[in-house]
Amino acid sequence: MDLTDPEYALTWPREVFVAEAKDMMRTDAERQSFYADYALLLEEAFAGSAPATEYSSVKGMMDWAGETGGSWPESIQSLQTILHKVPVVSELVRRADELRLHTARPPYFSRRNSSSPPDDRATGEPDWAAAKERFSTFAARWQSTGYFGDVYPDGCVDGDEDEPALKERLTELYGHEPPDLAHTAVDAWSDDEFCDLVELLHDVAARPRNRYDHEFSQCGYHYSDHALRTGQLLYRIRVNELLAATRLPFRLATEGEDVGRLVTITDEARADLLVQVAQQPTTLLKDQVGHAIALFRSRQATREDKVSAIRELMAVLEPDRYPVFKDTSVEKDNDSLFQIANRYAIRHYKDTDMRDYSSAFLDWMFWAALSMIQLCKDLKVEAAAGAGKNQ
Numbered sequence: 454m455d456l457t458d459p460e461y462a463l464t465w466p467r468e469v470f471v472a473e474a475k476d477m478m479r480t481d482a483e484r485q486s487f488y489a490d491y492a493l494l495l496e497e498a499f500a501g502s503a504p505a506t507e508y509s510s511v512k513g514m515m516d517w518a519g520e521t522g523g524s525w526p527e528s529i530q531s532l533q534t535i536l537h538k539v540p541v542v543s544e545l546v547r548r549a550d551e552l553r554l555h556t557a558r559p560p561y562f563s564r565r566n567s568s569s570p571p572d573d574r575a576t577g578e579p580d581w582a583a584a585k586e587r588f589s590t591f592a593a594r595w596q597s598t599g600y601f602g603d604v605y606p607d608g609c610v611d612g613d614e615d616e617p618a619l620k621e622r623l624t625e626l627y628g629h630e631p632p633d634l635a636h637t638a639v640d641a642w643s644d645d646e647f648c649d650l651v652e653l654l655h656d657v658a659a660r661p662r663n664r665y666d667h668e669f670s671q672c673g674y675h676y677s678d679h680a681l682r683t684g685q686l687l688y689r690i691r692v693n694e695l696l697a698a699t700r701l702p703f704r705l706a707t708e709g710e711d712v713g714r715l716v717t718i719t720d721e722a723r724a725d726l727l728v729q730v731a732q733q734p735t736t737l738l739k740d741q742v743g744h745a746i747a748l749f750r751s752r753q754a755t756r757e758d759k760v761s762a763i764r765e766l767m768a769v770l771e772p773d774r775y776p777v778f779k780d781t782s783v784e785k786d787n788d789s790l791f792q793i794a795n796r797y798a799i800r801h802y803k804d805t806d807m808r809d810y811s812s813a814f815l816d817w818m819f820w821a822a823l824s825m826i827q828l829c830k831d832l833k834v835e836a837a838a839g840a841g842k843n844q
Contacts, residue, residue: 454541456548460501462555466690470498471549473683477662478539487678490663491542500555504541511540584699585647589639591695592654596634599676600684602659605634627653648703648715648752651692655705655713659684685713703752710740711747719750723820730827741769742826749819759815760799766822767794773829777836783828790825793818 454461463470477489491512495505545552559565596605604622624630631653632638632646642650660683661676689705696704703715709731719727727746733739742765748754749762770787778787793799799818 454504454507454544456551456553458501458503459555460499460503461545462500462553463498464500464555465498465687467549467552467554469683469686469690470494470552471546473498473660473680474542474546476680476683478542480662481539488663489678491539493661493664495542495545504545508541515540579701580699581644581647581701584696584701585639585642587695587699588647588651588692591691592634592650595654595658595688599661599664599674599679600659600688601654601657602661602679602681602684604657605654623653626656651705652714655685655688655692658688660687689713706747706750709746710743711751714747715752716747716750717752717754726820726823726827730823730830733830738769741765745769746823756812756815759812759819763794763799763815763818763822766819766826767791767799769826770822770829773833777829777832781832783825787825790821794822 474491474494477491477494480487481489492505492509495508496502499505595601604626620630623634627649632642632650634650634654659679659681662678662680664674664676667675689707693704693707702718704718706712706714706716708728718724727750731739731743731746733742745762745765748758748765751758754762770791774787774791778784
């Protein structure tokens with residue numbers, strides 16, 4: 454196969470395709486009742502139809518070779534061994550690093566050379582109306598391709614889906630009857646209802662790994678064997694792209710206690726810090742840090758929520774502030790951080806503590822505490838490595 458062919462460009466992130474393909478092959482080998490639709494996977498993950506077509510062609514030859522008991526040439530039998538009985542897919546996984554990513558092409562001539570900007574809106578201004586419209590279209594497309602599993606299935610001409618039962622399932626998950634999911638109801642969504650729907654559909658997103666064609670009245674495909682992990686991962690990627698394109702100041706959290714919930718965005722460097730500091734050596738520390746991050750960056754975070762989050766981070770630092778930072782260049786900075794937290798009514802509530810200060814100060818304090826926790830973790834790793842060399 455020619456991986457330089459544009460048909461073989463990935464529309465999925467490389468690591469998502471590899472993880473899903475491996476998981477499908479593993480499940481296929483372990484469960485006799487599961488039959489993965491690899492053609493569907495290749496249709497979804499690649500820009501063109503060539504990978505799925507090649508899979509179907511080679512798989513057909515291999516199946517024929519098995520049925521005829523070796524009447525096929527030796528090259529076909531060797532191919533079956535090389536590809537571990539999942540043709541094309543196994544080869545694409547093995548050569549994943551060679552796969553190119555499909556990127557949006559530059560605009561056409563007239564737009565490239567236009568003197569007026571493509572969007573008359575002020576840059577950086579959130580476009581809620583566009584976000585709602587795009588999300589409604591996205592949700593309808595995902596629902597029709599089986600990506601919301603049994604909770605919000607694709608329709609059927611036989612009418613076997615009980616509408617009241619569907620509402621009951623969504624209501625049970627949401628806590629009360631959710632806003633209308635229909636595409637025509639987009640204008641009726643408030644901003645909060647729209648955000649709720651983004652989070653609600655994340656929780657039911659699940660990629661189908663099998664399908665069958667219901668030919669009656671040209672009904673189309675129905676889907677089964679849904680994978681929550683892959684579905685939710687792809688959902689977060691696609692919806693976050695949509696939110697970025699419409700300049701909304703939120704993103705679906707990709708990890709941590711608040712994964713799948715809308716959180717306020719930050720710059721790339723601080724986003725990387727959040728990922729690093731969330732990786733803690735013990736479950737207790739991971740839970741403490743994760744809870745603090747989720748509390749602070751919540752879309753509905755209050756001033757008291759932010760104070761509580763910083764207090765939790767200071768509690769994480771407390772056991773290590775003396776043994777880890779002592780005799781280091783940051784010892785005084787660490788002491789200063791705790792003095793500030795004490796004086797500004799974050800760790801304690803004395804009558805002499807300062808309370809009338811800007812919320813911007815809380816933002817600075819939060820990121821300073823996170824940075825100190827990451828530094829503490831790095832220093833402990835460095836000390837452990839040094840001790841190992843000395844032994």
